[in-house]
Amino acid sequence: MTTVTEPPEEDGSALADGRPAQTVQAPEAPHREPARSPGTPPPAAPDDDTDEHPSPPGVSRALLGSLLRPHKWRTALAMGVILLQQAAVLAGPLLVAFAIDRAIPALRRDDSGPLIAVVCVYIVCALASGLLQALFIRVSARVSQDVLLDLRGRIFRHAQALSLDFHERYTSGRIIARATSDVDALRELLSEGLEELIQVALSAVYISVVLLALDWELGAAAAASFVPLYFIARSFRRRTREVYRRTRTAVASVIVRFTETMNGIRPVQAFRREEANDKEFHRLNSAYRRANGDSALEMARFVVSARTMANAVIAAILVWGAYRVADGGLELGVMAAFVLYLRRLYDPVDRLGMFLNSYQSAAAALDKIAALLANRPAVPEPRQPVPLPAPQGEEPGREVVFDGVRFAYREGVEVLPRFDLKIPAGQTVAVVGATGAGKSTLAKLLVRFYDPTGGRVRLDGVDLRDLETPELRRGVVMVTQESFLFSGTVAENIAVGRPDATREQVEEAARAIGAFDFIAALPEGFDTDVRKRGGRISAGQRQLVAFARALLADPAVLILDEATSSLDIPGERAVQRAMHTVLAGRTAVIVAHRLSTVEIADRVLVMDAGRIVEDGRPAELIGGTGRFATLHRAWRDSLV
Amino acid sequence: MSRNPSHLPSKRSPVRSLLRLRPYVRPVRVRLLASAAVATVASCVGLVIPLVLKEIVDGPVAHGDPGGVWWPAALVLLLGLAEAGLFGVRRWLVARPLAGVEASMRADLYRHLQRLPTSFHDRWASGQLLSRATSDLSVLRLFLVFPLVFLLVNAVTFVVGIVVLLSQDWLLGLVLLLPTAPLVVLCSYFETRYALAARKAQDQAGDLATVVEESVLGIRVIKSFGRHRSMARDFWRRSRELRTTELRKAELLADIWAVIMTLPEVAIGSALAIGATRVADGELTAGTLVAFLTTALALRWPVESLGWLLAYSNDAASAADRYFEVMDTPTTPDAPETGDTGDIADTGDTGDTADTADTGGTPMAADPPRSPRTPKAPAAPDGIRFEGVRFRYPDAPEGSPDLLTGVDLHIRSGETMALVGATGCGKTTLTALLPRLYEATGGRITLDGVDIAELPRHRLRKLVAVAFEEPTLFSATVRENVAMGAPGAGEAALHKALTTSQADFAHGLPQGLDTEVGEQGLSLSGGQRQRLALARAVVGQPRFLVLDDPLSALDVHTEALVEGALRQVLATTTALVVAHRPSTVLLADRVALLSNGRISTVGTHHELLDSSPAYRELMSGERSPIR
Incomplete structure (x- = not known):
């Protein structure tokens, strides 16, 4: 019986901790767009991994609780097993005491019964402690692995659900740090630390009870010794909390720098950045080293004070016990048991320190993770999703309406002043204009990377905000300038457009866009692994793959955001030829700085400073005297 | 979809893998050895305490002379304080140096990776490299801090403890020694299986890191196609694979724990039976039995710890394997820095001084022999x-x-x-x-x-x-990004380059040329990035x-x-x-x-x-x- 379930079908990571997604708790930090935003302030924290949202206290504990709750029965089982196991382990000294005080005198009376009984019980306890320990490890490993699985999944899904402006702010390295290094810290706590704590705590309770039962005076003295131990542990915790926070931050900075270098290795080498990078890395690495060293030194302090305390208590109880035995107030065996128990009681004090260490480290990591998970997606899923109406007629295209839309960055820089725009189903619209005119923002509103600040964007009358992601992506798909390839084969990369596509469909899409020949010429054709981010596939070829993806996705509305920039002229022509058939009946928005793409458009929008300044058929505009006519002449001149 | 080109089953023995750490440990070996010695002493001090206990039980307590307990008790206190102090000293000795070992291994890895040929980076997913630089190296640091020292300390403690036991009563001592042989056999059996699982888990963790990285770097594509659910499924599948391996590791651990906990306890139980009989027969004093059992119980930790020490050492060995896999990849040999390649006119370089000391990362002891030179370049440059x-x-x-x-x-x-x-x-x-x-x-x-x-x-x-083709900007200021084309370039050259590439927009950024760009800074459009990259060139x-x-x-x-x-x-x-x-x-x-x-x-x-x-x-x- 496994309590693990498939990831929730709805895009529910935002809801994972029970909060409604609708509370769009907007991050305070400036929202930025990848494109031109020269007026925006720089990001809050460039180099170090400080969260702009330190999570309120208790959030990480609530997170841990929500992770453990589904496993409460299994956790209870593990607790039960460990209770029994510790009872079996700790019976040992008690049995020794019984053997010395009862069985030996009985033996002297030629009664071997008690001894045989004691030894049998001892061996049964030995077997039980071993087997229960094994059972405990299995059960608790299940719990902790399931918790980690859950946590990893939550981080991953949440990061995927968060909107682009978040990703642009948070940096990839830090998300990677959350999902790897920080989860590792929790893994350590769950797989080793927690077990230690349970065992230490349980044996402390058991031993105290046994000691009190054996002799309440000595027992009370031993129990009293927990008080200073508690204070020592508490001060250790307080001192290390800061150290561990520094550790998590430092390791994240190291990760950020590391990934940036590895992902940009070509320019690093070509521009001889190795030395400078080494220096910078050394700085970050040293901060991490110092934090690690500090935590180890704190641990040394803790071990010294805790052990000193423990050994002093043992010596004191020894003297007192000896007096009592000599008085006849205490049996010799009881005193022996006492000393055995006390040694055992304080033995795991090192391990307690290690637990506190991993706890501290995990707590710091959980804080960071909780802060990440506390970010609400700025583009939330609808609460009451609405389906798209059935397509009207044969054509796949749908009507797009920008209804009083305006868009501004959070800090108020207006990119698109209020405008209305209607694109009838099946129309191909080219959007042109200078860098920074707002072309890409228009596209990003239509693909719902952002929501408009005012007004609404409607697809066949339905507000984009009311569409669930799968429905939205059946409606609108965008091909961007940067065509990222994932690890895997070329075929798999094209199938990103439609995962259930057959091989024939994948090849058909590649053929339609003119990518078939180069793919077929690769060493293993469509099954060629693109390696790391397509090291061997040129930028132009990557754009063709990205196009094939979009064709395969077969959307009602296709957006091309400067998607042909790296193609050579034959490639671009092939794409244009393909577009004639592909775009037939589909609604398309083409953002382009190359005017050659415009030739296939039914309509051209010229944008300037966020406004649509010209709108008409290409031939009309070219023939006119407006900006487009000027742009077009310049482009003509740039050709052969 | 193999993301790691070298999924070879590790045939190497864990010991040999771990021995490769020597060069990194060498600078701190004195402290590490001192720490091990101190820990051994501390651990043995712990073993002496039961002996003193015996003196108390057999002496003052048995004779009803509580006054005589003071001296031995003082001795117990003293030994206890010594033990505590020594354990502290041992940790203090290695705290900073071992963090330093980890840091220097990481720095070396980073340095090496930066200098490996591009073809290496084409093959290796950076998630795999990252997991080596972080998780694997912290495993190695923790291994040096604890398991390495305690493998030694616990072995010595065990031997000393057995000697003490044998010297007290050889028969009881032998009974306790009995389970040693089966324990060793079972442990080595366990070790080989665990090593494989450990390596697999680390590789899978690296694959997982790769998926995370791609999902973040490719976020625009994923969002454009609404593919985050299938990405999540892929991630889910891989993390389930990792979970399966981790559970396999836990099962192996559980089994070995069962053996390690049970066998010695059974032996102690037998010793208790024999010992009690002999005390009853008057062949053994009660104090000896108490001391014997106390010592035996004190030895439980060294034996029980064996399980996780071995497990940890195996984790560390495969972490070392993974680390050295990358470090062993040779960088392409570089031509010697002869310093007189100046027949190439070095016209516009303004930043010569900053670079002359460099030897491409491979320090060379002596001036290498001159390579045969190509015929002197013609007076007119050849292109x-x-x-x-x-x-x-x-x-x-x-x-x-x-x-x-x-x-x-x-x-x-x-x-x-x-x-x-x-x-x-x-x-x-x-x-x-x-x-x-x-x-x-x-x-x-x-x-x-x-x-x-x-x-x-x-x-x-x-x-x-x-x-x-793909303009990459680093997380640095505009100025730094452009100037990396010519370290030490003056302000005038910088402005000229920006003008050439029509990147004058940079002056209008919030902090002008000192605006942070790149992943951790202001995001720029593709065209803006391309113009800055051109300025850099x-x-x-x-x-x-x-x-x-x-x-x-x-x-x-x-x-x-x-x-x-x-x-x-x-x-x-x-x-x-x-x-x-x-x-x-x-x-x-x-x-x-x-x-x-x-x-x-x-x-x-x-x-x-x-x-x-x-x-x-x-x-x-x-x-x-x-x-």
Whole structure:
């Protein structure tokens, strides 16, 4: 019986901790767009991994609780097993005491019964402690692995659900740090630390009870010794909390720098950045080293004070016990048991320190993770999703309406002043204009990377905000300038457009866009692994793959955001030829700085400073005297 | 979808893997040894305490003389304090040095990775590299802090404890020794299986890191296609695989724990039976039995710890394997820094002083012998010459033809050559050979008559500046990003470069040239990034310039402005420009057409338009009628 379930079908990571997604708790930090935003302030924290949202206290504990709750029965089982196991382990000294005080005198009376009984019980306890320990490890490993699985999944899904402006702010390295290094810290706590704590705590309770039962005076003295131990542990915790926070931050900075270098290795080498990078890395690495060293030194302090305390208590109880035995107030065996128990009681004090260490480290990591998970997606899923109406007629295209839309960055820089725009189903619209005119923002509103600040964007009358992601992506798909390839084969990369596509469909899409020949010429054709981010596939070829993806996705509305920039002229022509058939009946928005793409458009929008300044058929505009006519002449001149 | 090219089952023994850590441990070996010695003493002090206990029980307590308990009790206290102090000292000794070992291993890894050839990075997913630099190295640090020392300490404690036991009563001692042999056998059986699982888990964790990384770097594609659910499924599948392996590890651990806990306890139980009988018979004092059992119980920790010490050592061994897999990959040997390659005019370099000390990362003890020099360059600089250059990717499948099959091309000094060819024909690869990001597999390339294979890479890359197809900006200020093309470039040069590439928008950024850009800074558009990357390439007024489709992301208007300014730069350098469009081609004096791995034609744009149907097709997109 496994309590693990498939990831929730709805895009529910935002809801994972029970909060409604609708509370769009907007991050305070400036929202930025990848494109031109020269007026925006720089990001809050460039180099170090400080969260702009330190999570309120208790959030990480609530997170841990929500992770453990589904496993409460299994956790209870593990607790039960460990209770029994510790009872079996700790019976040992008690049995020794019984053997010395009862069985030996009985033996002297030629009664071997008690001894045989004691030894049998001892061996049964030995077997039980071993087997229960094994059972405990299995059960608790299940719990902790399931918790980690859950946590990893939550981080991953949440990061995927968060909107682009978040990703642009948070940096990839830090998300990677959350999902790897920080989860590792929790893994350590769950797989080793927690077990230690349970065992230490349980044996402390058991031993105290046994000691009190054996002799309440000595027992009370031993129990009293927990008080200073508690204070020592508490001060250790307080001192290390800061150290561990520094550790998590430092390791994240190291990760950020590391990934940036590895992902940009070509320019690093070509521009001889190795030395400078080494220096910078050394700085970050040293901060991490110092934090690690500090935590180890704190641990040394803790071990010294805790052990000193423990050994002093043992010596004191020894003297007192000896007096009592000599008085006849205490049996010799009881005193022996006492000393055995006390040694055992304080033995795991090192391990307690290690637990506190991993706890501290995990707590710091959980804080960071909780802060990440506390970010609400700025583009939330609808609460009451609405389906798209059935397509009207044969054509796949749908009507797009920008209804009083305006868009501004959070800090108020207006990119698109209020405008209305209607694109009838099946129309191909080219959007042109200078860098920074707002072309890409228009596209990003239509693909719902952002929501408009005012007004609404409607697809066949339905507000984009009311569409669930799968429905939205059946409606609108965008091909961007940067065509990222994932690890895997070329075929798999094209199938990103439609995962259930057959091989024939994948090849058909590649053929339609003119990518078939180069793919077929690769060493293993469509099954060629693109390696790391397509090291061997040129930028132009990557754009063709990205196009094939979009064709395969077969959307009602296709957006091309400067998607042909790296193609050579034959490639671009092939794409244009393909577009004639592909775009037939589909609604398309083409953002382009190359005017050659415009030739296939039914309509051209010229944008300037966020406004649509010209709108008409290409031939009309070219023939006119407006900006487009000027742009077009310049482009003509740039050709052969 | 293997993300890690070297999933080889580790046949090496864990001990040998761990021994490879020696060079890193050497600087701290004194402290590490001292720490082990201190820990051993402390641990043995702990063993003496039961002996004192015996004296108390058999002496003052048995004789009803409580006053006599004071001295032994003081001794117990003293020993206890010594034990505590020593354990503290041991930790203090290694706290900083071992954090230093981890840091220096990480720095070395980073340093090495930066210098590995690009082809290495093509093969290795960076998630796998990252997991080596973080998780694996912290496993190794923790291994040095605890398991390594305690394998030794616990072994010594065990031996000393057994000697103490035997000296107290040899029969009881032997009973306790009995389970040792089966324990050793079972542990080694366990160890081999656990090692495999540990390695698998680490590799799977690396794969998981790769998925995370790609999901973040490819977020735009994922969002455009609404694919986050299938990404999540992929991630889910991989994390379930990792979970399965981790559970397998836990099962192995559980089994070994069961054995390690049970066997010694059974032996102690038997010793209790025998001991009690002998006390009853008067052959043994009660104090001896108490001391014996106390000692035996004190030995439980060293024995029980064996399970996780072994497990941890195995984790550490496979972490070391993974680390050294990367470290063992050789960097391509570099030409010696002879210092007199100055026959190449180093015209525009302003930042010479900053670089002279560099030896490309491989420190050399003595001046290496001079390599035979190519004939002195002619008085007039020769430009760039490709002679029969061949290239194939090291991991290209056998039997496939070379990508470049003999490129012959001469770019005269001061000339700008456009390189055109069909998509995927090897243009970018050819340009990557010039700064030796890849090494040509045949033929040679000379710069002003000097074979680039004989130039130290560092020097070569100072001579050759590149603007890549994909403009990558680093997390640094605009100023730093541009100036990395020519360390030490003055403000004037910087401004000039920005003007050339029409990147004057940089002055208008919130902090002007000091605005942080790159992943951790302000996001710029593709066109803006491309213009900054271009500024970076031209800022040092390099002798040789390689531009890979440098204007692709610019709009028509900006493109025209950049072209105008770039012409002036190109007039003073020898340049190779990969071109996709006529407008870029027109920057060049001549055009070379790359097809089927060779340069098929060279000529001016108009010559080639007239003479080469293939060229015409590339430039106009119209298939030419067959003549």
